[in-house]
Amino acid sequence: MNEFAHLLDRLAYEPRRNAKLRLLQDYFTHAPDPERGYALAAMTGGLTFREAKPAMIRGLVEARIDPVLFGLSHNYVGDLAETTALIWPAPHPISSNDGGLSESGRQRGSPLLKGEGQGEVRGSSGEVTHLTPTLSFQEREPLAVAPIGHNNPPPHVPTLAEVVETLGTVKKADLPARIADWLDALDETGRWALLKLITGALRVGVSARLAKTAIAALGGHEADAVEEVWHGLEPPYATLFAWVEGRAERPTTLNPAPFRPPMLSHPIDEAGDFEKLDPAAFSGEWKWDGIRVQLVGGRDADGAQVARIYSRTGEDISGAFPDLAEAITFSGAIDGELLILREQRVQSFNVLQQRLNRKAVTPKLLEEFPAHVRAYDLMQAEGEDLRPLPFTERRARLEAFVAALDHARIDLSPLVPFATWEDLAVARADPAAVGAGADADAIEGIMLKARDSAYLPGRPKGPWWKWKREPFRVDTVMMYAQRGHGKRSSFYSDYTFGVWRAREDGSPELVPVGKAYHGFTDAELQKLDRYVRNNTTKRFGPVREVAYGLDHGLVLEIAFEGVQRSTRHKSGVAMRFPRVARIRWDKPAAEADRIEALETILARGISEIAPGETLKEAGA
């Protein structure tokens, strides 16, 4: 447990991905089974056990520490697990800086320990409470040599495996005592990690994907190789480690509906890529603005149908979309885009987001936000892995598959025919005119897939390209700047920008409409940073207000993907994916755009259908 805790501690302070990977690999190489397997499960959300309630932890501490002091400390530190870890009476004497002087001093004085072995303590109300005498430091310190006649065995430092297995089996009434024993035995970092783990709040800046990447690298594999077998495995993943270490065969997945890593595309560079590519070698189709999913169906050992919906990252989201899961009556794996359809019309991402934001899946939600999948590809059918086939063959199989399925929730993503890149540019500029019709607003751009491309997991360069629609653009004025994080931690790199609107008296004012923190080069960042420092008018902690107004201010041209209503912003609108497209050092602030520019775009996006309403102007 202490080794795992040490890892978490270092990960928590490490901002860089590669350094995190190095730490993870180092740990997975050296930690024994099943310890490392449970560590992997802890980081990938694969552990299920009875979580300890904060009130119980608090109770344990307050039996040992003056509740007033604990309360003040908790207020100060702001985190229950950390406060408890720091304040828990140390099982070992804290090695002292002042040459052993404090050894006896701390023991005698140890102002934290109630009782201090005297067996009683006077509470603040004056009554004398009897407590079990706690072990003295001298008895606790030497783990190896227990004093003769010792009644209490030396504290046993639990392994992570022991903690996980115990939590899975322990009776509720016994839980507090077990946790207290562990806290006594662990060091400070160990206590912190244990408490984070058992309260279900283990957030250490490591994604499941990163942990899997580290595991895969042990055997020289890509993370996707681990993803492929992942859903058939259980903690502590002994077969997985055996495989990546070359001690055993690749684990066979017994999961009848496993996740398969999706194939991703690269953005196309209009300036250079098209001239190198042959239009005849590619197939075009719409890129829908929903969430990429896999619908996977299969039969388990008993012949029962298993239906799974996975997100792009392999998260099982079947529970959130029971309406769609019902449609998985087949045996196969469809790659597609999850969208909300009303009256056969694809709704914008705004509408989908309203469903994604709800925690509870209610009948009303299912009715108002019916989930559909627009199928892009067929990865597997009736036990046959189709991924090695060329795209055109897979597409033919997909068309037949969807047709045979004949389910209202699943349809085909139509192809976009073209002969030249110019044809394709026309389609991209106006999808509605090229067959997308009323769904055009839900189209993000165009996908190009090499006709002979196999389905390869990850993001191979060459076979698949995405060509997004032109972003919207608006000229804004920088209003506030905030320092960035990580590599940019000292630079003012996050900019809040505004556009003009009329006050009640008609005079113009700037109103913030968004925040952008990328889109510029490092050299531009240095210039922007200098601009912020030289034009600061006010400071609010990490935020600086810069000079802005009709006569001064820096114009930032912002590119973005869309506008939605927002109650959080004073302006009432929020942008999707805003980024700095150009820095307009030359443009006067007074000539920046007005709020109406955004409201027009917003009005376009609102061509959505209200729940339950029929499409009145169908085809209009």
Add this chain to the structure above:
Amino acid sequence: MSFSASDLLTLTREGLYCPLGGFHVDPTWPVPRALITHGHADHARAGHGRVLATGETLRIMAVRYGADFCESRQEAPLGQEIRIGDVTVRFAPAGHVLGSAQIAIQAQGVRVVVSGDYKRAYDPTCLPFEVVPCDVFITEATFGLPVFRMPDTRDEVRKLLDSVALFPERAHIVGAYALGKAQRVMALLREAGYDRPIYLHGAMEKLTELYKQEGIPLGETPKVVAAERAKLHGAIVLCPPSSIQDVWSRKFPDPVTSFASGWMRVRARARQKGVELPLCISDHSDWPDLCRTIRETGAGEVWVTHGQEDALVHWCGTQGIKAKPLHLLGYGDDGESEPAAVAEEAA
């Protein structure tokens, strides 16, 4: 009514005042006569009339404020009783920074000890704290919460050296307060066997020079040359805390951001400052030492100047010791922090 501690020391706008001696202790405003416990800027200010302090503190003040920081000065030798008006004062080491002292003030059989800032932990750059028995002990409470139990500084310095060994290509930028903490870190590094140059931000140069003149060996401590920053692979660089997040520090090769402070006990504090390698090294007493010190002075009453006074006052109550917070303004509102005198874009 008999003579009591509150006759000996009162509170004025400028801070603690001794009417019988006609002097203030660590006043936050200019006064005619001041006794100064130590050289940190929130305790030692410029512009007083007469100043009484240890020789080291007077020299620190001269370095910080210039030779004419007061009208006249007098050196207080440690341990020697000095008569001022109707009281006797005696300076005793406080173990906080070079020259830091507690001031015992006595009259009519009542003794009050103003401890200033103090610590009990090991520090090779100053004399260790001396327990002075007293009736009223005036204590700080910067780290006055039981979550503050400081680890062994040698282990913290080891963490830094381990990181340097692990990342020999990266510069290690260690934020440390310019007076005391920086020199303590240097001395601890030397004791741990580190003999390469320790690079300094310009803001630490003068005080470090003074420490060396006072006979504290700190080895080779060159000032960072701005143009050379990119070449300092694997170097340890000390700078004021405000500079660790500054553009200044980004010019070093792939810098590891570190900070030597008691605040590093709390993860959120480290993360807020973007610290990757927190070093828990404090120049203030941690909770066990605050409690131990109060007990050892035998004081029947404790006044708490600044910091987390609520918890310490509460604890005194549970021990049957009278205690009250003084709510003194102007002392280290941010605990260990130095005033923002160090300009952001310094050097």
